[in-house]
Amino acid sequence: MSDARRVRSIDVARLAGVSRSAVSRTFTAGASVAAQTRERVEAAAAQLGYRPNAIARMLITRRSGIVGVVVSELQNPFYARMLDTLGYQLQSAGLMPLLFNCRDAHSIDDLLPKLLACQVEGVIITAATLSSRMAAECLRAGTPVVMINRYVRDGAASSVVCANQQGGALVARHLLDLGHRHLGFVAGIEDTSSSADRESGFMQQVLRAPNTILCRAVGGYTYQGGIEAGRDLLSGSTRPQAIFCANDVMAIALMDIATEAFGLRIPQDLSVAGFDDTARTMWPGYGLTSVDQNIDSMVEQAVAILLGRIANPNLAAERRLVTPELRVRGSTAPVRSVIPTAARS
């Protein structure tokens, strides 16, 4: 029933006594139509409830206005926040996000052909990595790809990443300045560049300082992983004075296990720092010191790169670093109980 009533431009044209061209121009921004013609078309369109078929327009103009957005880990407030601003910024730029939720990282290669079939004008990928084979295919199809927070070796896809090493270094210097020498690190997912870069930035600074003791665990970026990592690090004979977790979720878990299972007070007995600064809004009660990745700025740059490459497909892929900032709060404090590190070194 509803299909039968579908109004097309020809119906409007007939009612208004004009050509389909005139109808089309009335609904095309910047097209030249006489005021009187426009009025008659608009009246007829309103009467019939006409709305131009965007699919047909996409086909003829060869511009879909659609951007493929590949997300995953929406449970992580960091990525939820990212999708929030991303969706909003794309809309503001006149583009529509076609969402692809990729639960297992592998499935992204199956998703992309669908995206390309939809003639997306670009693809933005967050929290997942494109295989280089797929990146090459996008390149060949002339579809720009921008990854946020990940990058690929070959320059087939653009990327915007936080300067993770710098972020790790900021935390290290902060903890060292507070007098901590026995330090712990909790990695996220081992084979992600984000975790590896945060760690190397952190370690470089720590190893430069004298008489430091290091320990390390892996938490997979999850709460449960953070709990287990905390149990590991805190049950050793000499407990670290300060622990840096590669994201906030793990830091929160670590604070929970430290206070509940080990009876530690934070920051008096243990300083804890995280990464993402999602704790500011999600866990304000913890007062977690963290590294702010500046999500808005990252997303802005990603959209800017995409728009640039849509406007000029000959532009090469580019990589941009966003500078992180340390947000110091109550979870880190000057070292208190001095452990006899000299005896161990």
Place this chain on the structure above:
Amino acid sequence: MSDARRVRSIDVARLAGVSRSAVSRTFTAGASVAAQTRERVEAAAAQLGYRPNAIARMLITRRSGIVGVVVSELQNPFYARMLDTLGYQLQSAGLMPLLFNCRDAHSIDDLLPKLLACQVEGVIITAATLSSRMAAECLRAGTPVVMINRYVRDGAASSVVCANQQGGALVARHLLDLGHRHLGFVAGIEDTSSSADRESGFMQQVLRAPNTILCRAVGGYTYQGGIEAGRDLLSGSTRPQAIFCANDVMAIALMDIATEAFGLRIPQDLSVAGFDDTARTMWPGYGLTSVDQNIDSMVEQAVAILLGRIANPNLAAERRLVTPELRVRGSTAPVRSVIPTAARS
């Protein structure tokens, strides 16, 4: 450059020495093509890197396979989680979610015409309410609309909501069973049905019990709002023994302010319950008693309704209730210090 190389079905047909029809059939599931023809077409397609243009297919088949998904408040883990499963389930059903992020609740009326122009086969709305004018327009266009967690008076749009009253009642009975008589409620956003229904379900039970004292504050579903509501309720002369917050975020805030600013121990001095059960994954350390809305089931039903109405546009809009479940954890406990309520009643 890239556009020049765009491969169409005719190119494949020529290379394979067949008609465009044969090419089309090769890429249409269930179409009859001779094995040999299919092979030749597939070889030619692979050689040219051909991929059918989904936009053109949408136009001719009049099926876009696109579902408009209107979201907001992605910062709230409840809605982030909902979008996560929603995106996944739509994909599994062969539909593609076109995302519209609507920051201010009003903008939804501007969004919908765009959605309809894209010939979406349906619309799913979460955390926002469609105006009845727009609902009527969708009805007229024959585009089914399903709202999750909201509903409209007239039956123009389908909806799936949690049985919020029942959820509120579950909490009330739980707290009453624990012996609490002086109870507080923290509302979310006043004019949402979710908050109002949770409140009325809670209140009905409480008022049925003898000698109860009630207090109330509004928290707008946010952390900051929860802090202020907590300050309000806890600074009165007779403090409530148990507080029910209309969502988890506010409950977490209330626990924070209760322990930090008022030195209360939870649950010894104060029992707290929330709604959504997002605390289970987001704030496991708080052990918050909460009402599980069963997101997966809600989303499943919404998608089922949508699929049904896409398959048969004559189906009427329907409304479904999802049964919530109380998850009891450590934030609620039997009443301890008995306040002399008799003197006040």
Place this chain on the structure above:
DNA sequence: CTGAAAGCGCTTACAG
């Protein structure tokens, strides 16, 4: 099983 032809609903040079 296969191909020629019509058509989805629109836009856009082109000539007037």
Place this chain on the structure above:
DNA sequence: CTGAAAGCGCTTACAG
């Protein structure tokens, strides 16, 4: 400013 005509890239009865 306006309209007739071509065409975007595909699918699908239809006849063979």
